[in-house]
Amino acid sequence: MRRLGLLRLALGLAFVAGVSAARADGLIVSLSSREVVIASNYQGGSITVFGAALDKDGEVRPPGPYDLVVTVRGPLETIDVREKTRVLGMWINRRGRDFVRAPTFLAVLTNRPVAEIADPATLKREDLGLEAAAERRIAGAGERPTPEDAAFVAALRRLQEGRRLWREDARGVDFIGASLFQGEIALPPNVPFGTFDVEVRLMQQGETLARQTTSFQVVKSNFEARVAGLAEDRRLAYGLVAVGLALLLGWLASVIFRRD
Amino acid sequence: MQIYLPIAELPVDVLLVLAMSLAVGFVSGMFGVGGGFLMTPLLIFIGVPTAVAVASEAPQIAASAFTGVLAYWRRRAIDFKLSAVLLAGGVVGSAGGVAFFNALRASGQLDAFIAISYVLMLGTIGGLMLVESVRSNLDVAPKPRPRRPPTRRFFDRFPLKLRFRRSMIHASAISLAGLGAFIGFAGAVLGVGGGFLLVPALVYVFRVPTAVVVGTSLFQILVTMLASTVMHATTNASVDIVLAILLMIGGSIGSQFGVRVGQKLSGPRLRLLLAVMLLVVAGRFLADLVIEPDEPFSISQTERA
Numbered sequence: 001m002r003r004l005g006l007l008r009l010a011l012g013l014a015f016v017a018g019v020s021a022a023r024a025d026g027l028i029v030s031l032s033s034r035e036v037v038i039a040s041n042y043q044g045g046s047i048t049v050f051g052a053a054l055d056k057d058g059e060v061r062p063p064g065p066y067d068l069v070v071t072v073r074g075p076l077e078t079i080d081v082r083e084k085t086r087v088l089g090m091w092i093n094r095r096g097r098d099f100v101r102a103p104t105f106l107a108v109l110t111n112r113p114v115a116e117i118a119d120p121a122t123l124k125r126e127d128l129g130l131e132a133a134a135e136r137r138i139a140g141a142g143e144r145p146t147p148e149d150a151a152f153v154a155a156l157r158r159l160q161e162g163r164r165l166w167r168e169d170a171r172g173v174d175f176i177g178a179s180l181f182q183g184e185i186a187l188p189p190n191v192p193f194g195t196f197d198v199e200v201r202l203m204q205q206g207e208t209l210a211r212q213t214t215s216f217q218v219v220k221s222n223f224e225a226r227v228a229g230l231a232e233d234r235r236l237a238y239g240l241v242a243v244g245l246a247l248l249l250g251w252l253a254s255v256i257f258r259r260d
Numbered sequence: 261m262q263i264y265l266p267i268a269e270l271p272v273d274v275l276l277v278l279a280m281s282l283a284v285g286f287v288s289g290m291f292g293v294g295g296g297f298l299m300t301p302l303l304i305f306i307g308v309p310t311a312v313a314v315a316s317e318a319p320q321i322a323a324s325a326f327t328g329v330l331a332y333w334r335r336r337a338i339d340f341k342l343s344a345v346l347l348a349g350g351v352v353g354s355a356g357g358v359a360f361f362n363a364l365r366a367s368g369q370l371d372a373f374i375a376i377s378y379v380l381m382l383g384t385i386g387g388l389m390l391v392e393s394v395r396s397n398l399d400v401a402p403k404p405r406p407r408r409p410p411t412r413r414f415f416d417r418f419p420l421k422l423r424f425r426r427s428m429i430h431a432s433a434i435s436l437a438g439l440g441a442f443i444g445f446a447g448a449v450l451g452v453g454g455g456f457l458l459v460p461a462l463v464y465v466f467r468v469p470t471a472v473v474v475g476t477s478l479f480q481i482l483v484t485m486l487a488s489t490v491m492h493a494t495t496n497a498s499v500d501i502v503l504a505i506l507l508m509i510g511g512s513i514g515s516q517f518g519v520r521v522g523q524k525l526s527g528p529r530l531r532l533l534l535a536v537m538l539l540v541v542a543g544r545f546l547a548d549l550v551i552e553p554d555e556p557f558s559i560s561q562t563e564r565a
Contacts, residue, residue, distance in 0.1 A: 082560070158557075228266045241501070
């Protein structure tokens with residue numbers, strides 16, 4: 001396994017050295033793949049982030065007390081969290097909070113717990129970690145979240161983690177050798193579709209030294225994409241096809257099983 | 261074996277979905293009900309979003325209704341005139357139902373509304389059937405009722421009387437269309453065909469002969485569900501055709517076996533079983549409503565930001 005990891009790292013770095021590598025001051029980053037195709041047998045997958053920390057002269061930085069934060073954000077949506085309360089003896093949705101432009105998928109990979117990397121104010125300002133991601137996006141909340149807001153923030157995080165769509169991994173980034181690093185982005189079976197932005201930050205004592213972004217796509221394979229595309233764009237035709245299928249299968253059943 | 265549902269956007273086990281639709285098809289064939297009231301909750305339970313479950317059930321109910329319609333049509337046991345009047349109301353009801361469904365979904369009360377409706381409808385019908393079937397199982401004959409009520413009832417006073425020759429009734433088009441509208445509305449909102457509402461209404465309220473009721477009800481369900489399918493597809497794009505095909509295959513095979521078993525059981529015993537099943541489903545929904553949930557919070561994603 002270890003050897004395989006190193007081999008992949010080597011391959012990744014070969015890719016990094018190529019023309020399409022994303023490069024900025026102090027950080028180069030690449031992904032093992034730019035596209036994940038979801039076909040009918042899809043049961044989850046993963047993408048590896050490779051990178052190296054460089055200093056200003058382009059030399060590999062010696063290992064030091066640095067932190068790496070890899071944030072992967074899936075397509076943004078308004079996520080509505082609701083709380084059931086007792087009404088007339090029944091548990092019914094009453095209060096709710098909207099989380100505006102929240103990532104439907106969010107993975108935060110770091111080399112140690114986010115809370116140790118920077119203070120809460122910085123985390124919130126820089127949108128680092130799940131807690132900050134939820135707090136920043138709550139609609140209509142003031143500077144300081146009320147206890148009720150905090151309950152919804154915790155609920156969003158808990159529910160998304162339960163669906164394996166949000167994840168914070170304090171050991172998700174491995175340093176290999178001097179300043180090479182790699183991290184594994186696990187994609188669950190229910191991964192949403194669209195563009196996933198990958199942001200890598202090199203940090204030291206809570207300050208961002210370098211920041212680099214790249215992205216990958218999660219797309220439906222031909223058949224699934226065509227079905228979903230038709231359902232969305234040619235709604236009437238799609239509905240009529242469903243109707244035709246229902247009639248066809250109903251008729252077939254009556255022919256096959258006819259007993260009179 | 262997993263298959264990815266393109267609209268529900270989740271992978272499901274093909275064999276599990278087929279087994280579920282076989283079982284529900286078996287039950288529906290045995291009792292002559294659509295089975296939507298069982299299938300929709302099962303789909304929600306395995307993680308299919310409520311909207312997709314309800315919308316994808318519609319073509320499946322239509323397919324199984326069509327199989328039945330063909331059989332009854334060959335026996336000339338469908339009153340098309342009665343169906344036409346019911347449908348005139350049914351289409352209006354379906355459109356209203358789809359609109360209401362979308363409004364509920366937007367306000368976050370869809371699941372609660374569906375649960376309360378299931379409890380009320382299944383509980384009432386199951387309870388009535390239980391009383392009736394226990395009575396006939398015990399051989400206590402209910403008081404013989406006159407074939408026609410001596411007095412004009414409330415809904416007999418509506419104008420626009422029509423004569424339906426095949427059903428041998430003389431009833432107001434308005435009250436029949438109203439019934440059709442109610443069934444269409446319930447079908448669109450709850451993902452049920454409404455057979456378990458329509459059959460008793462036609463038999464007990466409008467006194468249509470049982471022989472004609474089932475075929476007519478199936479025809480009505482067929483058209484209402486086809487309309488529902490198109491409306492869910494055009495307003496929500498929530499019909500998952502892959503899921504619908506799986507449901508149709510399992511449902512049509514299961515119902516054939518169900519019919520065979522159903523014919524071996526006596527009427528009252530069959531109704532007792534059905535009553536118990538309706539009450540169990542109602543009880544399940546009631547329990548979800550009144551028992552404090554482990555997780556009071558829930559998530560829904562709305563429009564793309």
